[in-house]
């Protein structure tokens with residue numbers, strides 16, 4: 001069934017064009033000279049923001065342990081947009097949870113700005129697939145929540161929350177409750193909440209997976225605009241190769257169990273990226289090939305496993 005936003009919601013929440021203008025207030029401070037919506041000018045000069053060195057993570061499993069991640073090494077530059085793709089169960093969410101400090105690795109080190117990660121911190125914010133907003137709070141209340149947790153006074157945090165709601169075009173919905181918003185608007189509110197605490201790294205775990213293709217495409221454009229305006233470093237998990245190619249500076253393809261990095265594909269393509277552009281098509285096919293092999297391997301292993309039990 002086709003999902004249609006109300007006229008008010010669609011015009012308020014999804015302005016069409018990408019723009020590179022400065023964001024209001026503090027958000028603009030994160031902007032860097034190498035940031036560009038239309039290219040990767042000087043991105044290689046950006047300092048390292050996030051480093052993953054020799055990450056291993058396992059979980060108790062039946063009588064042994066399941067190695068979810070093995071030898072993950074990745075260096076992410078400031079302001080980079082990384083997409084993580086891989087078959088279901090390869091450890092994408094686990095990796096994000098480790099970076100968020102919600103879990104600890106068995107071995108290896110995660111650092112942000114050269115500082116080892118040891119537990120959750122305000123410099124990392126997560127956006128989940130859905131249902132991450134508090135239903136008993138208004139949209140404004142949700143965005144203010146993290147700021148209140150940081151001890152910010154009421155007047156300042158209200159102004160800050162409104163600034164970020166305006167940034168995602170949800171200011172007219174500030175006093176609505178979550179159930180009054182469409183799925184796409186909820187995800188925008190979750191993004192505003194994450195950005196409002198001014199994290200250095202934004203961790204996004206399939207944030208648009210439950211939305212239909214058209215809304216997803218619009219939110220991809222919105223996210224690129226916010227990314228350009230705020231200069232954030234983004235790690236974005238998706239199952240959609242199309243979405244990854246639309247968004248990323250680099251796409252990291254993971255292997256199925258244990259999750260390792262199979263390939264890293266650099267996308268030196270201008271944005272916005274047209275679906276039919278030869279470079280976009282070529283990149284999509286290349287990533288698709290890697291992913292298909294891993295998904296086939298995952299299915300095969302699951303079949304073998306089912307045969308043994």
Ligand SMILES: Nc1ncnc2c1ncn2[C@@H]1O[C@H](COP(=O)(O)OP(=O)(O)OP(=O)(O)O)[C@@H](O)[C@H]1O
Nearest residue numbers: 059060066068086087088089090091092093094095
């Ligand atoms: N807390 C946990 N306890 C035990 N096993 C876990 C735990 N968390 C994750 N796992 C296992 O680790 C592996 C990786 O899980 P994870 O959720 O990170 O995969 P994923 O790549 O995010 O998958 P999906 O694409 O389906 O979201 C899976 O086999 C999962 O069952």
Ligand SMILES: [Mg+2]
Nearest residue numbers: 092093094205
């Ligand atoms: Mg997951």
